[in-house]
Every structure is written in C-alpha cells, then in structure tokens.
Amino acid sequence: MLQGKNIVLGVSGGIAAYKAAALCSALVKAGASVDVIMTENAAKFVGPMTFSTLTGHSVSVDTFARVEKYDVSHIALAQKADLFAVAPATANIIAKMAHGIADDMLSTTLLASRAPKLVAAAMNTGMLDNPATQANIATLRGWGVEFIDGSDGRLACGDVGRGRMAEPEEIVDRMERMLTPKDLEGKRVLVTAGPTREALDPVRFLSNHSTGKMGYALARAARNRGAQVTLVSGPVGLQAPADVVLVPVVSAQEMFEAVRRELSGADIIIKAAAVADYAPKAEEPEKMKKTDQDLTLELTRTRDILSWIGHHRRPGQVVVGFAMETRDLLENAAQKLAAKNTDLMVANSLRQEGAGFGVDTNIVTLLTRDGAEELPLMSKFEVANRILDRVLALAE
Numbered sequence: 001m002l003q004g005k006n007i008v009l010g011v012s013g014g015i016a017a018y019k020a021a022a023l024c025s026a027l028v029k030a031g032a033s034v035d036v037i038m039t040e041n042a043a044k045f046v047g048p049m050t051f052s053t054l055t056g057h058s059v060s061v062d063t064f065a066r067v068e069k070y071d072v073s074h075i076a077l078a079q080k081a082d083l084f085a086v087a088p089a090t091a092n093i094i095a096k097m098a099h100g101i102a103d104d105m106l107s108t109t110l111l112a113s114r115a116p117k118l119v120a121a122a123m124n125t126g127m128l129d130n131p132a133t134q135a136n137i138a139t140l141r142g143w144g145v146e147f148i149d150g151s152d153g154r155l156a157c158g159d160v161g162r163g164r165m166a167e168p169e170e171i172v173d174r175m176e177r178m179l180t181p182k183d184l185e186g187k188r189v190l191v192t193a194g195p196t197r198e199a200l201d202p203v204r205f206l207s208n209h210s211t212g213k214m215g216y217a218l219a220r221a222a223r224n225r226g227a228q229v230t231l232v233s234g235p236v237g238l239q240a241p242a243d244v245v246l247v248p249v250v251s252a253q254e255m256f257e258a259v260r261r262e263l264s265g266a267d268i269i270i271k272a273a274a275v276a277d278y279a280p281k282a283e284e285p286e287k288m289k290k291t292d293q294d295l296t297l298e299l300t301r302t303r304d305i306l307s308w309i310g311h312h313r314r315p316g317q318v319v320v321g322f323a324m325e326t327r328d329l330l331e332n333a334a335q336k337l338a339a340k341n342t343d344l345m346v347a348n349s350l351r352q353e354g355a356g357f358g359v360d361t362n363i364v365t366l367l368t369r370d371g372a373e374e375l376p377l378m379s380k381f382e383v384a385n386r387i388l389d390r391v392l393a394l395a396e
C-alpha cells in the first residue's frame with residue numbers, strides 16, 4: 001500500500017526523534033516517497049542529514065527567520081501528501097494542531113494540508129495526562145485525526161507509564177491501513193491460523209511446521225480493508241495485528257470449539273490453520289518414561305473442522321479452505337473443495353521453492369467451482385489480498 005505513496009513525516013522535538021529515523025527508513029523500504037519536516041527543536045535531537053540521506057529529499061527545518069521571499073514549499077508539501085504523519089509529536093505540536101497555530105514550517109504545513117493525518121504522541125506521562133493535552137487530543141480526534149498509542153513502559157525521563165511513542169513498525173502498519181480502501185467495511189471475517197498441538201504428556205506434543213504467517217497475513221489484510229476480524233490461532237511466535245480479536249487455542253479440539261462459537265457471527269470464514277488430523281488417544285498425566293523398547297502410539301481422528309463448517313454454514317457465508325499437498329495438488333484440492341462444501345480452495349504445494357511453511361512468500365492456485373487461477377510467487381500478504389478479492393467477488 002505504501003508503494004509510490006507520498007508521505008510527509010513531521011518530526012518534533014522529543015527524545016523519540018531518533019525513532020523517526022527507523023520509521024523513515026522503513027517507509028522508504030516499503031516504496032514510499034518521504035518528505036521530512038523537522039521543527040527546530042527536533043533538529044537538536046537528530047540532524048536533518050539523517051533524514052535527507054534516508055529519503056533522498058532535502059529536509060525542511062524552520063528557516064522562516066532567514067528567508068527573505070515567502071516560501072511556498074509548505075503548500076506544495078501539504079498538497080502532495082497522501083498521508084501526513086507526525087512522529088514523534090510533542091505536546092507542543094499537538095497543541096498547535098488543535099488550535100490552528102502556524103508559526104513554523106511543520107505547524108504551517110499541517111494547517112495547510114487536507115491529507116489524512118496520523119499522530120504518534122511521545123511525551124512524559126504528566127504532559128500526556130494534563131487536561132490541556134487530553135482536550136487537544138480529543139479535539140483533533142473529533143476532526144478525524146488518528147492517534148497511535150505506544151505501549152506503557154519506561155520513558156526517557158525515567159518515569160514509567162504511558163507516553164512512549166509507538167514502535168516504527170506499528171506506525172507503518174497503521175499507515176498501510178489508513179491508505180487501504182475499505183471494501184470489506186461491515187464484514188465480519190473469521191480466520192484460523194497456525195498449527196495445533198496434541199499433547200502426549202505434560203512435556204510432549206504432536207504438531208506440524210505451520211508458523212501462522214499465511215493466516216496472520218489474511219487477518220491483517222482483511223483488517224486493513226475494513227473488516228472486523230477474529231483470529232483463532234494455534235501456538236505461533238507472531239504478534240496478532242492490532243484491532244484484531246485474537247482467540248488463542250492449543251489443540252484441534254480447542255480450535256474446533258472456538259470456530260463453533262464464532263461461526264454464526266461471521267460473513268467470511270477462512271481456514272488457514274494446519275489442524276492435526278490425529279491426536280494421541282489419551283494424554284498421559286505424568287511425563288512418559290523412556291524404556292529400552294520401541295513405543296507405539298495410539299492415535300485418534302480429530303474433528304474435521306473445515307468439513308464441519310461446510311455442513312453448518314448458513315446461506316450467504318463464504319467459506320475458504322487451504323489445501324497443502326506434496327503430490328497431486330490440484331486433484332486433491334478440487335476434491336477437497338467439493339467434499340467440504342467450500343467456495344474457494346487455496347492450493348499450495350510444499351514441494352515448490354518459495355511456497356509453504358515458514359517463508360514470507362507463497363505460490364498458490366485459487367480453485368472455485370468455476371475453475372482454477374494459478375498465481376505467481378508473491379508475498380503472503382499479497383496472496384491474502386488476492387484471496388480477499390476473490391471472496392468479495394463470490395460474496396456479490
């Protein structure tokens with residue numbers, strides 16, 4: 001979403017200005033064209049050359065005192081912005097924004113710009129809690145300015161609490177979301193992701209190599225497009241996307257129960273989880289001791305969640321399944337599509353480089369009852385969006 005977009009990044013005078021460099025770098029890497037405007041106080045924390053080197057563009061710092069001719073570059077920047085972010089935003093710049101004060105390059109350009117605005121406040125907890133700052137934030141929110149909060153933690157001043165700037169990757173994530181058209185607005189999407197773990201005893205389990213990356217990409221893509229997303233996830237090492245309802249589960253049985261609870265409230269169900277087909281017949285209450293003998297495990301069939309969804313779905317719901325195979329991919333996927341009463345089957349082979357578990361890319365074929373569409377190698381996030389495009393077409 002950031003590819004080719006014009007981002008104006010305002011940097012004001014707080015200690016978190018150093019984090020703005022990482023933000024700037026991430027935006028440039030994502031393909032955005034970034035123009036940085038710093039306040040004079042920000043330039044005391046980080047040199048403008050850091051930003052001009054990262055962006056390849058000259059950095060505007062307040063030089064009104066030195067220019068003789070009225071400089072209209074603030075209008076040009078204000079007009080070209082697809083999105084205007086202020087990170088870090090001091091209490092001072094927030095106050096200026098809320099009161100229409102335009103006494104330096106950053107505040108003047110902010111006032112002139114009609115672009116969507118995102119503010120990452122960063123300040124001492126006392127400054128943040130001050131009724132003046134709270135009132136300013138409320139005013140700006142009322143005008144549609146978005147704020148992104150950081151997590152609680154230790155602040156540079158030594159205080160512990162609110163007021164830390166959000167991390168650069170969280171800010172990039174929010175910007176992508178702000179720039180995404182909301183074609184799934186009002187839709188409720190249920191996504192399952194990750195592996196399940198079937199306990200043998202208190203220390204051992206049967207599982208698979210799923211990392212959850214595909215399911216989490218789907219949850220993020222659907223959220224960006226305006227959907228309300230519930231993510232039923234097996235144990236993975238990923239952070240759930242912000243504003244997605246996470247339902248953590250461990251076993252196939254727990255995943256089934258969570259899906260059963262959530263099914264009726266969903267318009268779109270996407271089952272990207274790699275659910276165990278078999279589980280140990282019984283979990284040993286104590287750690288199993290090894291012996292010199294071989295061990296035979298007795299396994300029992302778990303519930304086929306996709307098939308259950310296919311047979312309990314209500315009219316109007318769109319159901320998407322995933323088929324991962326090591327051979328006869330399309331035949332198996334087509335058979336699964338029909339047998340499980342799904343609308344769309346995403347087939348991916350473990351045998352293709354760049355596809356499958358763990359990697360950030362995938363090569364998939366989208367199968368519907370009308371035919372198959374083979375997609376080239378692309379990121380899991382792009383795959384997620386292509387799946388959602390097809391889901392939207394099916395929902396019409």
Ligand SMILES: Cc1cc2nc3c(=O)[nH]c(=O)nc-3n(C[C@H](O)[C@H](O)[C@H](O)COP(=O)(O)O)c2cc1C
Nearest residue numbers: 012013014015039041042090091092093122123124
């Ligand atoms: C070392 C130091 C750190 C500061 N950190 C912050 C901060 O994190 N947030 C904030 O709102 N103000 C902070 N200030 C105060 C601002 O720099 C001050 O309000 C200044 O007028 C802001 O100017 P600007 O908004 O034009 O950049 C800090 C000041 C100093 C000296």
